[in-house]
Amino acid sequence: MRALALVCTLNASPAPSSSQYLAEQVMARFAHHDVQGEVVRVADHDVRPGIGVDLGDGDAWPALREKVLAADILLIATPIWLGHPSSVCQRVLERLNAESSETDDQGRPHTYGKVAAVAVVGNEDGAHKVSADVFQGLNDVGFSLAPGAVTYWVGEAMHGTDYQDLDETPEAVASTTKALAANAVHLARRLTGSPYPAA
Secondary structure: OOOEEEEOOOOOOOOHHHHHHHHHHHHHHHHOOOEEEEEEEHHOOOOOOOOOOOOOOOHHHHHHHHHHHOOOOEEEEEEOOOOOOOHHHHHHHHHHHHHOOOOOOOEEEEOOOEEEEEEEEEOOOOOOOOOHHHHHHHHHOOOOEEEEEEEEEOOOOOOOOOHHOOOOOOHHHHHHHHHHHHHHHHHHHHHHHHOOOOO
């Protein structure tokens, strides 16, 4: 099985990113279940705004879309900005919306049978709200969600510490990440063996 993490930090590489740090921790947990994958920072690619599989003129989304469709599990990692997912995350959801009209020979979107999960970081409260927003978007376009499909860390309000700067991973985050990985892999394996029926 394969997993893909789309990191939706606003900063391109090589800038440090707490979202990427948490995504890499989730991917390490996936590896414990023999699931290999890749972490992609979306800001490193020219993903055009809009809703379409390919918006032409150097649009980088088609190549990323191929990675999404080749993966059994998609992880979206986003920071919290002004109480919402990042604008990069919103753009990814908008581009994924095109999958609603792309179907297999039985009329099912290609995302059916794929599992999604979310990782959220921020220095303010809002992880539940952000994950709910992203969950709904992912489910709308055909992804399935396992129990406990989010892991997150938020610092105190007005605090300047980033997740990547912590001396060690808090136990609550580590255990939540562990559960996310186990449940997502379990569901992905079940859906691989028993796909959703055609409508």
